[in-house]
Amino acid sequence: MSDVIIEGTNVAHTDAAHGEHHGHEHHEQHFITKYIFSQDHKIIGKQFLITGIFWAVIGALMSVFFRLQLGFPDDTFPIMEKFLGEWAKGGKLSPEFYYALVTMHGTILVFFVLTAGLSGTFANLLIPLQIGARDMASPFMNMLSYWFFFLSSVIMFISLFVQTGPASGGWTTYPPLSALKEASIGSGLGMDLWLTSMALFVVSSLLGGLNYISTILNMRTKGMTMTRMPLTIWALLFTAVLGVLSFPVLLSGFVLLIFDRNFGTSFYLSEIFIAGKALPNIGGSAILYQHLFWFLGHPEVYIIMLPGMGMASEVLSCHSRKPIFGYFAMIISLIGITVLAFLVWAHHMFVTGMSPFLGSIFVLLTLLIAVPSAVKVFNWLTTIWKGNIRFTVPMMFALGFVSLFISGGLTGLFLGNSALDIHLHDTYFVVAHFHIVMGVSAFFGMFAGIYHWFPKMFGRFMNNTLGYIHFFLTFAGAYLIFWPMHYEGIAGMPRRYYDYTAWESFNQFSDLNAFISVAAIIVFFAQLLFVVNFFVSIFRGRKCLTKNPWDAPTLEWTTEINPGHGNWEGEIPTVHRWPYDYKDDGNGNDFIPQTVPLKDGEEAH
Amino acid sequence: MSGLTSIVLTCLVFFIIYQIAKASELAAILRGEEKSKAQTNRLMAWLLVAFFFLGLFGIWECHQYLMDKMxxxxxxxxxxxxxxxxxxxxxxxxxxxxxxxxxxxxxxxxxxxTEKRTSFFYPxxxxxxxxxxxxxxxxxxxxxxxxxxxxxxxxxEAPEEAMVVEVVGKQFNWIMRYPGADGTLGKRDFRNINDVDNVLGMDWDDKSNLDDIVLQNGELHLVKGKPVKLIIGSRDVIHDVGLPHFRMKMDAVPGIVTTMWFTPRFTNAEMKEKTGNPDFVYEISCDQMCGKGHYAMRGTVIVHTQEEYDAWLSEQQSYYAINNGAPAAQPEQEIDSVNVITMK
Incomplete structure (x- = not known):
């Protein structure tokens, strides 16, 4: 398999299609085509990243507001009224807006930050650079992908300001709650905007995903066989595959919901009496929506996790100065995760009254995912074993990623096992589980990537000291926030409650909730440190003076410090070896770039 | 005002941290990059070790603090x-x-x-x-x-001898229905619902409805040691019958009937003794987001001994009788006073 070389297209492509791009240094592009409606994958990646950061700050700020309510239900915070106006009259969040905030926090973080902001950024930045292509297969489609995302963002942002508030039925927007205006104030205009925005988001995601797949399959440079691709590319490939195959199903679910909301159909509605009258709808199934939603919803979790896994693999290997352990096992486990990701969606639905037999099948398949995940963890551990570890900021985040992935992954064994899920379902145990694994852990993968590839993006470094402060505050904060939440969940404390004071069983956690809120607020400010560091470093950061600051063997570091559109000035590089040759090159370096031919008698990996 | 001050203070703190960070970066360059890199590396290695041990300590402390709240x-x-x-x-x-x-x-x-170390090539x-x-x-x-x-x-499947209770969720409370003397829950249809005298839409042509008892105060009365099968439904959106003390949970979905069964082991009085908490109460939490009142959709379970239960049941009037002025209409007050007795 490693001998199969798909070549040719790229070389031809280079001369013919990219001829006009080549001389870009000779004529200055207009600001608008260069930075705004850009077709350069590197610029598009940065656009995704910066939009993602914008959304992350908003999403995190929302969590600060609702954590204030959860931690201090008896106090008022006049400052909230300044931000939220009517929704927080007298400094006290209204229940309606609490639910709107929870909903938007989930939507924003899951879709706009950890899907678009994460794979949008790194798929765009890394795919052409690491496989040795001048750009994506279709730069124009790539540009459209960002602008659909932008449009979707604008609509979602507008929905925050409509009079009846944004969608407030949870990020999963289960009907009938989300389908009936009578059921909740947020199910009015806010929900229509939410659905429109998400539909556009799916379009963006599909345009991007198809492009990533075709680029990886067709545009690899000479010598870049599939098995010489860095694990980041493998991870991004499967991320795109997951998205392309599952987002359309989500869209179909949304379309049916739009029909039920506006055109009187009964896909999800049956036998409902609300607001003093019986609705005419009969024969639909509210559970059908959940199947359609989770058919994306579960792969979505891996859409969020895989890029982080890929980048952590790359960063751990590079900063340990040691090849990734078990390259093929890593690929096979990625394949295993990708395939299984499609077969486990109903584990979110164990208590919907589904057939117990069906439930057992989903238990089996769900726990199977633990096997490839465990293989990955053991391989990461072996990668750093006997390494020569440089604790750079990206390395710290990659180590944190592994630690959090273990912690959050293990609790999945409780929730995936239906008998245990019965009690833990929709409690804080779930909140703790998914925040650690697909929230913070995925973020750590993203941070590792940002700190690691920042020099490639902007030709400068981010400030290290701030990076270390950011790391330790976030790492400690994440555990302080989410570790105790497991206990609350085991005690049965339900999620998505506005106030627990009236509950004999849950009121006892009020001190703990206050503690968690304080920790969450500190972590929020730590993230602002990152944001400041990011933006200031773009302009004032320490300059990167060498092409290859981390001594990494992959292709992106063979480009100029600030590569133009087309990436390589002359010929695109030819690849001769796998991406993890961290061994003595005979000249005092501890790595051999992929572009260096094998020496006589040297064995290929 | 305090809001403004805190914003200014936050900005100030940010500015100071940023300046320190910048200065430390410059200092590192002055000291010589290689040397300061080695120092940072050692420091970070130790900080990670410290983090690990502090983490273990934190886990222990957290456990000590929370164990008796389980x-x-x-x-x-x-x-x-x-x-x-x-x-x-x-x-x-x-x-x-x-x-x-x-x-x-x-x-x-x-x-x-370290300077001497080389990594071990181990693919x-x-x-x-x-x-x-x-x-x-x-x-x-x-x-x-x-x-x-x-x-x-x-x-x-629930055992044959299980008692049957219907639990219906609505925004934002629980309605319980007991089958009455005939042991059968009568037919109901959502088109018959009205909030005045037919909250569940019971079909009065079905005679087995006439003796059914409906409780609108969110109380679920059960018998210790006797299996109970809950027939679960919803009037409007999806709710969820969450019974943390019984480790049970099941969604209430409009248009679909779900069920779950279990056997209570302890009466309320026994549980109060066990926990040493005189205020102990079995609570029913709605565990599926159902709208703005979701957090307040609370019910309670009252587990009786068989004798207590029989006494309680004999005082209940059928929903039909309450609403149609049948013999000696006893309004809901009666139910409340019984609650007080069983609760204390």
């Missing part, structure tokens, strides 16, 4: 099995957790970069990889077997 012994027969299975899973995952985290932090510290080892594919697979198989055994039990 749920008491399971109040249902299913829950006993549940708790056993939970313990097994905790042990399995706990061992893996401590093992892998220790290795992670230990390797990080042990193999920190793969098929035997090792086979081992750590097989071991998790076996562990998973064990957990799946235990899990499915319990899942089968919990979702099995």
């Amino acid at each position: 749920l008491p012994e399971s109040a249902s027969e299913h829950g006993v099995e549940y708790d056993k299975m939970f313990t097994v899973t905790i042990v399995v995952t706990g061992v893996v957790f401590f093992l892998t985290q220790t290795l992670l932090f230990w390797f990080s510290f042990r193999y920190q970069s 793969h080892n098929n035997k090792l990889e086979l081992i750590w594919t097989t071991i998790p697979a076996i562990a998973m198989a064990v957990l799946v077997v235990i899990g499915l055994k319990n899942w089968g039990k919990m979702t099995s």
Whole structure:
């Protein structure tokens, strides 16, 4: 398999299609085509990243507001009224807006930050650079992908300001709650905007995903066989595959919901009496929506996790100065995760009254995912074993990623096992589980990537000291926030409650909730440190003076410090070896770039 | 005003941190990059070790602080099995957790970069990889077997002798229906619902409805040691009957009937004694987001002895009788006073 070389297209492509791009240094592009409606994958990646950061700050700020309510239900915070106006009259969040905030926090973080902001950024930045292509297969489609995302963002942002508030039925927007205006104030205009925005988001995601797949399959440079691709590319490939195959199903679910909301159909509605009258709808199934939603919803979790896994693999290997352990096992486990990701969606639905037999099948398949995940963890551990570890900021985040992935992954064994899920379902145990694994852990993968590839993006470094402060505050904060939440969940404390004071069983956690809120607020400010560091470093950061600051063997570091559109000035590089040759090159370096031919008698990996 | 001050203060703190960070970066360059890199590396290695031990200490402290806030012994027969299975899973995952985290932090510290160290070129080892594919697979198989055994039990058909109660969710409270003397729940149709005298839309042409008892105060009365089968439904959006003390939970979906069954083990009085909490009460939480009042959709379970239950039941009037002025209409007040007796 490693001998199969798909070549040719790229070389031809280079001369013919990219001829006009080549001389870009000779004529200055207009600001608008260069930075705004850009077709350069590197610029598009940065656009995704910066939009993602914008959304992350908003999403995190929302969590600060609702954590204030959860931690201090008896106090008022006049400052909230300044931000939220009517929704927080007298400094006290209204229940309606609490639910709107929870909903938007989930939507924003899951879709706009950890899907678009994460794979949008790194798929765009890394795919052409690491496989040795001048750009994506279709730069124009790539540009459209960002602008659909932008449009979707604008609509979602507008929905925050409509009079009846944004969608407030949870990020999963289960009907009938989300389908009936009578059921909740947020199910009015806010929900229509939410659905429109998400539909556009799916379009963006599909345009991007198809492009990533075709680029990886067709545009690899000479010598870049599939098995010489860095694990980041493998991870991004499967991320795109997951998205392309599952987002359309989500869209179909949304379309049916739009029909039920506006055109009187009964896909999800049956036998409902609300607001003093019986609705005419009969024969639909509210559970059908959940199947359609989770058919994306579960792969979505891996859409969020895989890029982080890929980048952590790359960063751990590079900063340990040691090849990734078990390259093929890593690929096979990625394949295993990708395939299984499609077969486990109903584990979110164990208590919907589904057939117990069906439930057992989903238990089996769900726990199977633990096997490839465990293989990955053991391989990461072996990668750093006997390494020569440089604790750079990206390395710290990659180590944190592994630690959090273990912690959050293990609790999945409780929730995936239906008998245990019965009690833990929709409690804080779930909140703790998914925040650690697909929230913070995925973020750590993203941070590792940002700190690691920042020099490639902007030709400068981010400030290290701030990076270390950011790391330790976030790492400690994440555990302080989410570790105790497991206990609350085991005690049965339900999620998505506005106030627990009236509950004999849950009121006892009020001190703990206050503690968690304080920790969450500190972590929020730590993230602002990152944001400041990011933006200031773009302009004032320490300059990167060498092409290859981390001594990494992959292709992106063979480009100029600030590569133009087309990436390589002359010929695109030819690849001769796998991406993890961290061994003595005979000249005092501890790595051999992929572009260096094998020496006589040297064995290929 | 205080808002403004705190914003200004925050900005100031940010500015100071940023300046320090910038200065430290410059200082590092002045001191010589290689040397300061080596120093930072050592510092970070130690900080990670410190983090690890502080983390272990934190886990211990957290556990000490929260253990006595956990749920008491399971109040249902299913829950006993549940708790056993939970313990097994905790042990399995706990061992893996401590093992892998220790290795992670230990390797990080042990193999920190030094001038003399060179990394060991170790790209793969098929035997090792086979081992750590097989071991998790076996562990998973064990957990799946235990899990499915319990899942089968919990979702099995309720025993013949089980009492039947219907639980219906609506925004934002629970309505319970007891089948009355004939032991049959009558037909109902959502088109008959009105909030004045037919909250469940019972069909009065169906005679088995006439003796059905409807409780609108969110109380679920059960008998110790007697299996109960809940017939669960919803009038409007999806709700969820959450019974944390019984380790049970089931969605209430409009248009679909769901069921669950379990056997209560302790009466309220016994549970008060067990927990040493005179205010103890079994609570029903809505566990599926259902709108703005979701957090207040609270019900209670009252577990009686058979005698207490019979006494309670004999004082209940059928919903039909209450609303149609049948013999000696006793308004809901009567129910409330009974509650007071059973609660205390």
